[in-house]
Amino acid sequence: MRVINLSDLRAKFDSIEGNHPGSFDEWVQRAEQCLIAIRPMTKKQRSNYWSNNNIWRELYPALSELSGHKCWYSEAPESSGEWEIEHFRPKAESKSEDGAVILEDGYWWLSYSWTNFRFAGSLVNKLRKDRFDSGNEVYGKGNFFPLDGDGLAQTGDEECDCERPLLIDPIKPRDVTLISFDQNGDPYPTYNEEDNPLYNKKATLSIKFYGLDHTPLRRGRSKIWSNCEMVVKKAHNYIKNNINDQVRRDEKIDECFLLLHNYSKYTEPYSMIVRNFVKEKIKDDEYSWLKDVELVLV
Template identity: 90%
Template structure:
């Protein structure tokens, strides 16, 4: 997971859709009109209205552009499977990590708020089992939106500043650092319970509800890790055997840095694995030459 700059959505939308369905400002006006329509409705009526007036789908191309056409949560590449615009704060009902209902009517007032939209692969958003695993674990965020209990937003609160969500939000820079990955592509909390109990819990719950340990995802990440390992191994071999040829050494380091830079681009799948790879590799003093690559990762 890497941070998404949601403030760029207006510019992306206008550049892609402005000549077809109107400007982003036009869209927000229509969204406000839809919100006003559902204000007096009950839960069932709102659900029926959303099904026929899900204009957030019009933002799909722009939201996809923001992430380099990848799921905002898993960094899996966009493909032929069903992708969705997910409401970070669930619009119809919200539940705790145990499944208890927190808000029976959800955050319905944010159902047309573009600041509440996230692009998610269906494996992240919908509840389902991993068909590649014989276990009974269910993956998917669904209506789960656990809070730490310090506050609960009231109807109409657009900022929800009183809440502390226990799921990682890809638009928050600090949040995306809370999960790391190992050489097998397996996710784990960056902080243990002793270091930071809250961050540890957010990571564990996010791994669970976003299905970040889903087998196809771990395989994809491990492949990128292996590509990084191969690039560094080749460069390191040249470095060790050309001690008296600094020009040759620098050439191989440059080639390796360029490969790692390209793997870390926001358009590349599972790009954050590159930072995790480098972080682990430079713990070995033998790879001290690799430390400078952190400056060119994107």
């Protein structure tokens, strides 16, 4: 998972729409009219209205552009399955991590708020089991939106600043650092429970509810890690065996840095794996030459 700059959505949308003056503003005005329409409705009436007026789908291309056409949560490429616009705060009902209902009507007032939209693969957004695993545990976000503490947004609160969500939000820079990955592609909390219990819990719950340990995702990450390993191993072998050829050694390092830089681009699948790989590799003093690559990762 890497940070998404949601403030760029307006420019992306207008660019895709041919820079028509007011394109995004026109969409916002329509969304406001939809919100006015659902205010007096019952929960069932809202559900029917959303089905017939899901204008958030019009933002699909622009939201996809923001992540380089990848799921905002898993970094899986768009071509790997079905994709949809997900409401970060559930629009119809919200539940705690144990399944208890928190808001029976959900955050319905944010159902047409573009700041509440996230671009997600259906494997993240919908409840399901890992088809490659014999276990019976169900994964997926669904209506789960656990909170820490007693703060709970009231109807009409567009910012929801009083809440402390226990699910990682890809538009928050600090949040995306809370999960790390190993060479097998397995996700794990960056902070242990003793050092930071809140960050550990957010990572643990996010891994579960976003299904980040789904088998295909682990395989994809592991492949990127292996690619990085192969590139570094090749450069390192030359460095060790050609200590008197400084010019050529520098060229090999540059070649290695460029490949790792390319793997880390936001358009590349599972790009955060590159940072995790480098972080682990430079713990070995033998790879001190690799440390500066952190400056060119994107």
